[in-house]
Amino acid sequence: MSLTRHPSLAHWGAFTAVVESGRLINCEPFDADASPSPMLGSIAEMVHSPLRVKRPSVRRGWLIENSGEKGDGKHNHNRNREGDEYVEVSWDHALDLVAGELTRVRRDHGPGGIFGGSYGWSSAGRVHHARSLIRRFLFQGGGCVDQVGNYSWGAAQFLLPHVIGTTSPVSGDVTDWASVLGHTRLIIAFGGMPLKNAQVTSGGAGLHNLPGWLAKAQQAGIALVVVSPTRADIPEGVDALWVPIRPNTDTALMLGMAHTLLSEGRHDAAFVQSHCAGFPEWADYLQGRHDGQVKDAQWAASITGIAPDTIVSLARRLVAQRSLLTAAWALQRAEHGEQPYWAVIALAALVGQIGLPGGGFAFGHASLNNIGQPRRPLPGPEVPVPANPAKLAIPVARITDMLLAPGAPYAFNGAEYHYPDIKLIYWAGGNPFHHHQDQNRLRQAWQKPETIIVHESWWTPLARRADIVLPATTSLERCDVGGSTRDPYVFAMHRALEPQGEARNDFDIFAALARRAGFEDTFTAGRDEMAWCRHVYEGMRAGCADKGVKLPEFDAFWAHGHAELPPPESDYVLFDAFRRDPIAHPLKTPSGRIELHSKVIAGFRYDDCPGHPAWLPPREWLGAKLANKWPLHLLSNQPKHRLHSQMDPTVLSREGKINGREPIAIHPDDAAKRGIADGDLVRVHNDRGACLAGARLDAGLLPGVVIMATGAWSDPDGSLDRHGNPNALTADIGTSRLAQGPSAQSALVDVEPYTQPAPTMRAWDLPDVHPADPTHI
Numbered sequence: 001m002s003l004t005r006h007p008s009l010a011h012w013g014a015f016t017a018v019v020e021s022g023r024l025i026n027c028e029p030f031d032a033d034a035s036p037s038p039m040l041g042s043i044a045e046m047v048h049s050p051l052r053v054k055r056p057s058v059r060r061g062w063l064i065e066n067s068g069e070k071g072d073g074k075h076n077h078n079r080n081r082e083g084d085e086y087v088e089v090s091w092d093h094a095l096d097l098v099a100g101e102l103t104r105v106r107r108d109h110g111p112g113g114i115f116g117g118s119y120g121w122s123s124a125g126r127v128h129h130a131r132s133l134i135r136r137f138l139f140q141g142g143g144c145v146d147q148v149g150n151y152s153w154g155a156a157q158f159l160l161p162h163v164i165g166t167t168s169p170v171s172g173d174v175t176d177w178a179s180v181l182g183h184t185r186l187i188i189a190f191g192g193m194p195l196k197n198a199q200v201t202s203g204g205a206g207l208h209n210l211p212g213w214l215a216k217a218q219q220a221g222i223a224l225v226v227v228s229p230t231r232a233d234i235p236e237g238v239d240a241l242w243v244p245i246r247p248n249t250d251t252a253l254m255l256g257m258a259h260t261l262l263s264e265g266r267h268d269a270a271f272v273q274s275h276c277a278g279f280p281e282w283a284d285y286l287q288g289r290h291d292g293q294v295k296d297a298q299w300a301a302s303i304t305g306i307a308p309d310t311i312v313s314l315a316r317r318l319v320a321q322r323s324l325l326t327a328a329w330a331l332q333r334a335e336h337g338e339q340p341y342w343a344v345i346a347l348a349a350l351v352g353q354i355g356l357p358g359g360g361f362a363f364g365h366a367s368l369n370n371i372g373q374p375r376r377p378l379p380g381p382e383v384p385v386p387a388n389p390a391k392l393a394i395p396v397a398r399i400t401d402m403l404l405a406p407g408a409p410y411a412f413n414g415a416e417y418h419y420p421d422i423k424l425i426y427w428a429g430g431n432p433f434h435h436h437q438d439q440n441r442l443r444q445a446w447q448k449p450e451t452i453i454v455h456e457s458w459w460t461p462l463a464r465r466a467d468i469v470l471p472a473t474t475s476l477e478r479c480d481v482g483g484s485t486r487d488p489y490v491f492a493m494h495r496a497l498e499p500q501g502e503a504r505n506d507f508d509i510f511a512a513l514a515r516r517a518g519f520e521d522t523f524t525a526g527r528d529e530m531a532w533c534r535h536v537y538e539g540m541r542a543g544c545a546d547k548g549v550k551l552p553e554f555d556a557f558w559a560h561g562h563a564e565l566p567p568p569e570s571d572y573v574l575f576d577a578f579r580r581d582p583i584a585h586p587l588k589t590p591s592g593r594i595e596l597h598s599k600v601i602a603g604f605r606y607d608d609c610p611g612h613p614a615w616l617p618p619r620e621w622l623g624a625k626l627a628n629k630w631p632l633h634l635l636s637n638q639p640k641h642r643l644h645s646q647m648d649p650t651v652l653s654r655e656g657k658i659n660g661r662e663p664i665a666i667h668p669d670d671a672a673k674r675g676i677a678d679g680d681l682v683r684v685h686n687d688r689g690a691c692l693a694g695a696r697l698d699a700g701l702l703p704g705v706v707i708m709a710t711g712a713w714s715d716p717d718g719s720l721d722r723h724g725n726p727n728a729l730t731a732d733i734g735t736s737r738l739a740q741g742p743s744a745q746s747a748l749v750d751v752e753p754y755t756q757p758a759p760t761m762r763a764w765d766l767p768d769v770h771p772a773d774p775t776h777i
């Protein structure tokens, strides 16, 4: 048998695709990668999965309603969109239907009737990046309602510009590991550094270096403190002090530490004076001048569950040596998630080491691969997305609110807006039936639009709730260029397989639709796939050349399979120029300084996000009244064995389950109280819904906390999810009126043994798909 080998790339790593007789048989990790992700082993299974969407398919209920034969065309059919049959149609027919619907809705309702934000990770390849392509297509076609912000660091995204004038430190622009190894003595990691998350990076990873950096940090004697509700957030093989904390209370801890520094006169008054604005207002708050509550260690202890001595000692240790504070993105994916991020910056400001080698604050050291990896600030490969002429967008996580309440007002970052009235949803490259909170509420809202169009490679929970499903190729079935600005490589992705079934590239689907609407040349810019690969790479090459870095020409790059960027000349230290000279290098905030109090935010008069970092108890946390009814705090973290909902049906992901259900980690004491043994089938529930799960007893958890990973393909039966999707339980509320980010981590629940016979799981069943039969419709 002849084997062929093709360079390729996924969000979780670069690899060589090994193909035999038209089948992918292996994904060999990239040579330079010291710790490749085991998820590479899941790719072949998914590419050849029976769950692939084979042909364009239309939901029978929608087809009847819109056929003009039996339906009345009034779009008043049952839009439940669950469990319906699908009818396969030809590509031409499917494209005509999609083009017709886009034209109809644009004509009758304008761009505000079309929702095309299409949030989701899509593929690592940037030319075929589905979310970029759908927005390019819809924006060029007259615009649509877009989504702004993201689920990853949605609260930080709108807060940080007010506080430090940039969001870049959240997406990887942090003091690098070289600087940390050379200078830092203590790292306090809020949310820890779980290595499982550092497997992936959006755009793809050539290197997985976090395990190596952490081993070197240990050798260098750098102390690590992990503040987290679970010991599992200590990276494997690393000695660390575990400080268990009640979820969503890190802000109180940071305030208690800040108060300690202040009251003991240990804070860096000179740095605060020269580099910060609004210190007096924040100091008043810490000292309780207006609310009568001193935010001291004793106070913080009563909220966080951490002993006052520990809080005082952590604060003192911060100023006694070079220290780095880093906060996982999860902390801000919670109600009032703005506060811990503002507080960590403010605490670091009092410590006074911002801009010094190895010191200050950082974010997400293990939230994504290669955070802190030394790399030159050079551009990565990008496909251009023009501006949205409709100038319409909602905050990313407000989708259900929008669908349920067209025309309703909402506040966002200092302004007031109204939700549009959506008639058509178009999604490619994401899965809201994985990613959005309170799935039962979303399922209600999903019945509102007249038409829902989805491009997918698999019959995912989203595809199974669409009216028109267009089968998309995977990365292996097309040519592309991939890479991330956090990684020192750019990768050629060679087509390794023929398109499976009748799958087409998202790019070709949009080009065909643009042709029908008369703007094909604008969409393609006259380029085919290879011309786009060349164009995107050449764009990056030119950007690098401007900064004095020479990359090989496209043909050489393509033949070699990757190009490597030279390492930086010196260590990178966040805000070092600002520290040296805050007048010559001001921050892009109104004061040019770090804002410990923001006049702009105070001017918004939001009680859920005041003018300085503050402890604002969320509606759901262990100290809330509601905890009497729902006594366990549910955290839904990122899954170790898959990327969100991607690859959930594979052996690797299934091996992590308990009798086919997603595991829930629960403290042995909490389990014993409820008569739950390790491995039991349990029902996790609250007022919003319920899901089944397999109990995994874990003594390394703070009692009162339970943890389920996200990404189990949802499998609802009424309001019960039979598989274990934690978003059946999470709260669909904005972090605050400032950022309106998702609040996935603020959810109270209870758990009970499930005593009835285990129901059959349907998450990985195919829908009923019928070959086209005109007499049927």
Ligand SMILES: Nc1nc2c(c(=O)[nH]1)N[C@H]1C(S)=C(S)[C@@H](COP(=O)(O)OP(=O)(O)OC[C@H]3O[C@@H](n4cnc5c(=O)[nH]c(N)nc54)[C@H](O)[C@@H]3O)O[C@H]1N2
Pocket (backbone or CB within 6 Å): 119, 120, 121, 122, 123, 128, 130, 151, 152, 153, 333, 428, 429, 430, 431, 432, 434, 435, 436, 437, 455, 456, 457, 458, 460, 472, 473, 474, 475, 506, 636, 637, 638, 643, 644, 645, 646, 710, 726, 727, 730, 744, 745
């Ligand atoms: N409870 C809770 N919920 C969460 C989170 C949490 O911590 N807790 N985390 C949130 C976060 S941070 C995120 S980023 C989101 C992730 O949410 P998503 O990014 O929506 O999740 P994915 O499962 O990666 O969905 C990507 C989908 O795109 C499809 N896809 C991949 N490549 C292509 C392609 O080339 N073309 C097309 N057409 N489709 C493609 C995949 O098959 C998959 O179904 O989830 C959020 N949801």
Ligand SMILES: Nc1nc2c(c(=O)[nH]1)N[C@H]1C(S)=C(S)[C@@H](COP(=O)(O)OP(=O)(O)OC[C@H]3O[C@@H](n4cnc5c(=O)[nH]c(N)nc54)[C@H](O)[C@@H]3O)O[C@H]1N2
Pocket (backbone or CB within 6 Å): 151, 152, 153, 190, 191, 192, 194, 196, 197, 198, 199, 200, 227, 228, 229, 230, 233, 245, 246, 247, 248, 249, 250, 328, 329, 330, 331, 333, 334, 364, 366, 367, 368, 635, 636, 637, 638, 639, 640, 641, 642, 643, 644, 745
């Ligand atoms: N394998 C894998 N890796 C991934 C992903 C994936 O799907 N699979 N998704 C990627 C994406 S899109 C993103 S945005 C990042 C997300 O990166 P993160 O948001 O950092 O990831 P999480 O796993 O949600 O949370 C990290 C840890 O924070 C802790 N934590 C949660 N709430 C609190 C709190 O209130 N206080 C404290 N101190 N700790 C808390 C939890 O114990 C959790 O294990 O991960 C990325 N990495």
Ligand SMILES: [Mo]
Pocket (backbone or CB within 6 Å): 151, 152, 153
């Ligand atoms: Mo994310």
